[in-house]
Amino acid sequence: MLNDKGRSTRSETTDEADMTASTFTGAKALDVEEALIFEIGRAEVTGVDLPAPKGAKSRLGAHARKAPLDLPGLAEPEAVRHYVRLSRKNYSIDAGLYPLGSCTMKHNPRLNEKMARLPGFSDVHPLQPVGTVEGALDVVAEVGRWLVELTGMAAVAMSPKAGAHGELAGMMAIKAALQARGLDKPVVLVPESAHGTNPASAALIGFEVRPIPARADGTVRVEDVRAAIDDRVGALMLTNPNTCGIFEPEVAEIAAAIHEAGGYFYADGANFNAIVGKVRPGDFGVDAMHINLHKTFSTPHGGGGPGAGPVVLSERLAAFAPLPFVRMEKGRPVLVEDASQTRAGETPYGRLTAFHGQMGMFTRALAYMLSHGSDGLRQASEDAVLSANYVRACLEDLMTLPFPDHPSMHEVLFDDRFLEGTGVTTLDFAKAMIDEGYHPMTMYFPLVVHGAMLIEPTESESKASLDLFVATLRDLTLAAKAGDTDRFTRAPRFAPRRRLDETRAARAPKLKWEKPVAAE
Amino acid sequence: MRYLPLTASDRAEMLARIGVAEIDALYADVPADELLVELPDLPRARGEMEVERIMSRMAAKNLTASAAPFFCGAGAYKHHVPATVDHLIQRSEFLTSYTPYQPEITQGTLQVLFEFQTQVANLLGMEVANASMYDGSTGTGEAVLMAHRITKRRKAVLSGGLHPHYAEVVATLSKMASDAVVRMAPDVGGGEDLLEQIDKETSCVVVQSPDVFGRIVDLAPIAEKAHAVGALLVAVVTEVVALGAIEPPGPQGADIVVAEGQSLGNPLGFGGPYVGLFATRSKYVRQMPGRLCGETVDAEGKRGFVLTLSTREQHIRREKATSNICTNAGLCATAFSMHLTLLGEAGLSRMAALNHEAAIEVAEALAQVPGVEVLNDTFFNEFTVKLPGDATALVEKLARDEGILAGVPVSRLLPGAGLDDLLLVAVTECSTADDRAALVAAISEAL
Amino acid sequence: MKLYTKDHEWIAIDGDVATVGITTYAQGQLGDVVFVELPDVGKALTKGGEAAVVESVKAASEVYAPLDGTVVEANDKLADDPGLVNLEPEAGGWFLKMKLAEGVDTSDLMDEAAYEAFVQTL
Numbered sequence A: 001m002l003n004d005k006g007r008s009t010r011s012e013t014t015d016e017a018d019m020t021a022s023t024f025t026g027a028k029a030l031d032v033e034e035a036l037i038f039e040i041g042r043a044e045v046t047g048v049d050l051p052a053p054k055g056a057k058s059r060l061g062a063h064a065r066k067a068p069l070d071l072p073g074l075a076e077p078e079a080v081r082h083y084v085r086l087s088r089k090n091y092s093i094d095a096g097l098y099p100l101g102s103c104t105m106k107h108n109p110r111l112n113e114k115m116a117r118l119p120g121f122s123d124v125h126p127l128q129p130v131g132t133v134e135g136a137l138d139v140v141a142e143v144g145r146w147l148v149e150l151t152g153m154a155a156v157a158m159s160p161k162a163g164a165h166g167e168l169a170g171m172m173a174i175k176a177a178l179q180a181r182g183l184d185k186p187v188v189l190v191p192e193s194a195h196g197t198n199p200a201s202a203a204l205i206g207f208e209v210r211p212i213p214a215r216a217d218g219t220v221r222v223e224d225v226r227a228a229i230d231d232r233v234g235a236l237m238l239t240n241p242n243t244c245g246i247f248e249p250e251v252a253e254i255a256a257a258i259h260e261a262g263g264y265f266y267a268d269g270a271n272f273n274a275i276v277g278k279v280r281p282g283d284f285g286v287d288a289m290h291i292n293l294h295k296t297f298s299t300p301h302g303g304g305g306p307g308a309g310p311v312v313l314s315e316r317l318a319a320f321a322p323l324p325f326v327r328m329e330k331g332r333p334v335l336v337e338d339a340s341q342t343r344a345g346e347t348p349y350g351r352l353t354a355f356h357g358q359m360g361m362f363t364r365a366l367a368y369m370l371s372h373g374s375d376g377l378r379q380a381s382e383d384a385v386l387s388a389n390y391v392r393a394c395l396e397d398l399m400t401l402p403f404p405d406h407p408s409m410h411e412v413l414f415d416d417r418f419l420e421g422t423g424v425t426t427l428d429f430a431k432a433m434i435d436e437g438y439h440p441m442t443m444y445f446p447l448v449v450h451g452a453m454l455i456e457p458t459e460s461e462s463k464a465s466l467d468l469f470v471a472t473l474r475d476l477t478l479a480a481k482a483g484d485t486d487r488f489t490r491a492p493r494f495a496p497r498r499r500l501d502e503t504r505a506a507r508a509p510k511l512k513w514e515k516p517v518a519a520e
Numbered sequence B: 001m002r003y004l005p006l007t008a009s010d011r012a013e014m015l016a017r018i019g020v021a022e023i024d025a026l027y028a029d030v031p032a033d034e035l036l037v038e039l040p041d042l043p044r045a046r047g048e049m050e051v052e053r054i055m056s057r058m059a060a061k062n063l064t065a066s067a068a069p070f071f072c073g074a075g076a077y078k079h080h081v082p083a084t085v086d087h088l089i090q091r092s093e094f095l096t097s098y099t100p101y102q103p104e105i106t107q108g109t110l111q112v113l114f115e116f117q118t119q120v121a122n123l124l125g126m127e128v129a130n131a132s133m134y135d136g137s138t139g140t141g142e143a144v145l146m147a148h149r150i151t152k153r154r155k156a157v158l159s160g161g162l163h164p165h166y167a168e169v170v171a172t173l174s175k176m177a178s179d180a181v182v183r184m185a186p187d188v189g190g191g192e193d194l195l196e197q198i199d200k201e202t203s204c205v206v207v208q209s210p211d212v213f214g215r216i217v218d219l220a221p222i223a224e225k226a227h228a229v230g231a232l233l234v235a236v237v238t239e240v241v242a243l244g245a246i247e248p249p250g251p252q253g254a255d256i257v258v259a260e261g262q263s264l265g266n267p268l269g270f271g272g273p274y275v276g277l278f279a280t281r282s283k284y285v286r287q288m289p290g291r292l293c294g295e296t297v298d299a300e301g302k303r304g305f306v307l308t309l310s311t312r313e314q315h316i317r318r319e320k321a322t323s324n325i326c327t328n329a330g331l332c333a334t335a336f337s338m339h340l341t342l343l344g345e346a347g348l349s350r351m352a353a354l355n356h357e358a359a360i361e362v363a364e365a366l367a368q369v370p371g372v373e374v375l376n377d378t379f380f381n382e383f384t385v386k387l388p389g390d391a392t393a394l395v396e397k398l399a400r401d402e403g404i405l406a407g408v409p410v411s412r413l414l415p416g417a418g419l420d421d422l423l424l425v426a427v428t429e430c431s432t433a434d435d436r437a438a439l440v441a442a443i444s445e446a447l
Numbered sequence C: 001m002k003l004y005t006k007d008h009e010w011i012a013i014d015g016d017v018a019t020v021g022i023t024t025y026a027q028g029q030l031g032d033v034v035f036v037e038l039p040d041v042g043k044a045l046t047k048g049g050e051a052a053v054v055e056s057v058k059a060a061s062e063v064y065a066p067l068d069g070t071v072v073e074a075n076d077k078l079a080d081d082p083g084l085v086n087l088e089p090e091a092g093g094w095f096l097k098m099k100l101a102e103g104v105d106t107s108d109l110m111d112e113a114a115y116e117a118f119v120q121t122l
């Protein structure tokens, strides 16, 4: 017998009108509008069941709180739904290629998360008796040992909380070393291509920043460094591989030049991921270098942090490492927390943060290091470099390379000359990538090329993934050149939001939720 | 290697497409003698099972807070974090997203930040909060620098009740930047004359409440004196759960409030990563460090959020930026916000009351132990105990013999200050009646 | 008399008082102006020294004093309506008025024609 319950599962029509159709809720199927907790929560609701306090006594003196806090609560199912819905409005490396140059959005292994959550690491207090946290000190020491070995340096300061904090830590060591030698050399040379944190970190502790120009080939030349050096120059901050994705060919000579002048070489190690197991910064004359564990060693970025920025130090700076640090004695890690525990030759310049640094990132990084091993780390660097150069080779006929004379390292930099006359800007191009399902590359950084597009595919992409990415960028480029500007200037069209009005946000800042004034 | 998708034949094909014979051709800018031939002297790749075994062995060497009657605080507190929080922050879209530079595809992170900023501002009683600092201690350093910019003066006065690590962070920054800092002696008895130190050169006075010894400080007179001479009050809170019970710093006249947010949403984790809360008055917003998330509309007029007022920041202002911070504590801030959303005002108040009640119970019992003196007149969930002998020796003995983590000896934070007989005891909702009784019994027995 | 600098400030001199702002070209380069930081009245300005800061969403620029003098008035309207700098850069979007120092030397400033020629070269 014929079953008459069957029906067509195809939509009858699909046309342009569907694109602009609106829904009653404002939702677009899986993409659901979500109000603020202040709009859906209630002061008396809580999603945490706690026993009732007996509450008879108080030792608060005259300081008991009288006014309400305006903090709404949500019951557990509401809270779960709120955050799950919000999460779905985010792009993530787990969901797609994330080619943000300089940011190293590589795969974040879940083993790392599992290890960081072992109670022996996550549920210990930083000031427990040292004898009860020997395993934690082992982790600090072991991560430090890997970093020292991989960089060929003398020592490491583990406490900095992110890359920029590491820069501060390293520049403080340099300042302390200069002071110890009785030198007044307050000027730091910083190439124009440097990340903004470099000049900002130096200036924070009173260094004067003197820019060095970038050469037309995207590199810094030793002769330019020499020309900029005078009696007042105490340090140079150089990123290597640099922010244009190029290994500085004259880095060793540059290091020698600053050393000859009595100064120190700070290397920004944000791009260390291109050279792990291939070259050791200690071999090209570095005195201090931070390592972003949240880039090179895969700890997740978490929508903006946390990170960790240990700083490796040369023989010349090791003595000045900040407190606290771990010293190895008879194969056992010993925690040195204050000046009274130091020995001859240890002259820490102070303390950068409470406690010992980003332990939760150390455990994740260690899981990554142990998983890769020295062979896997080298392979990861090589694959990152290979992938960037592959993307470059597949795009260089259509997009424009400002620095074609050097091979790329882990990231490839394009400029916007290929968009000239199309009416499409780097920003428009990036927004059109969003519609294609990609997070855009880093835009407008470094500042030394016009309309910069810095692409870092990382080692985590398969060849098929790279091929689709490349094909997409080729298609977009051809569309821009063919005059299909709408596809760019109106983009993104399919994201949870269209372009946001940043001018309005900055002119009349609304930085927190305010109760709407009741309409009369 | 399980994390690397490229196969040998992929690599060969890609090299061919690039037009080089081998990978080292791409490292041509590296001087040949610097290119490593041998692998670094470190172990080779391992499978997941093996890594887990190695790290579990390391973890097993540590005595965990949950496995012991636990009373350590001093700027890091053990609180119960609902399972929901850890589940939610591990969602790919929160965990593995970058800073929200492309707002159209990061509204999730941005809305969470907007909610976080509002929660922080309301909790601290301030007008505006940023999207997080690394932690409370570095936030305090930034607050001092911000006060210097606002007042155009360069001397900070630090109360003796400020957490010594925080004071050292400020002192280190100040020394390096050639700024003046007056650090008061440890204020065990609560009688320091801070007002005397505030003069016309002072940019800010930094006061913690509850202070490192647990005492709740009346901030209003300090704010009044500071304002009278054109200085700012920087208030510091290391235990935010206290704000469920005590008056927040804002209404008492604080100009900048910095807090450690670890207590909500974040594990002890041997000291990090934590999350710095940073709030101020609207008129100072352009002098703030760190990222700010603001509300706006998109091209269709729908509400949305963006990072804003970025001209303060290093990527635009470079050496003139208000701070060098870039990566902050995003995911820890997310966890903080989630925990506080689950609690709500009702839950936070109850949690605070439970902490206070448990702490009173222990303080009263310890005060009965012969030779033991509780030094605080006021406290929230942590107080200072004077012992007849060395606190470190006692804490180590109790850890070793009884498996009790009895607290933080003051000398751990202030070595050589002659305070070896003082112990900081923190009591939270995580302690059971048995834990509390065990602590009191063990201390009486040990003395 | 209206003169221009290579840093794209304009200065309209009327006796010993001058009005200073940024040029139409400069506001176009900056994009939507979102904030202007103005000096306090009474502040002494030296030629080439920082007088104000103008910010758009993605850029911040110092505005330099074209000549020596003392600030006598800052344009308060810009606090509420920084967009005036975009709409009327060389009229209602002025930044500050200054009392010029004795005997200032205007010889290295450009007149309108020279400035326009200068902008053409950029």
Ligand SMILES: Cc1ncc(COP(=O)(O)O)c(C=O)c1O
Pocket (backbone or CB within 6 Å): A102, A103, A162, A163, A164, A165, A195, A197, A198, A239, A243, A268, A270, A271, A292, A307, A309, B325, B326, B327
């Ligand atoms: C080249 C470079 N230097 C420094 C930093 C700062 O590192 P962090 O964000 O960890 O502070 C970054 C990261 O954004 C970077 O890309």
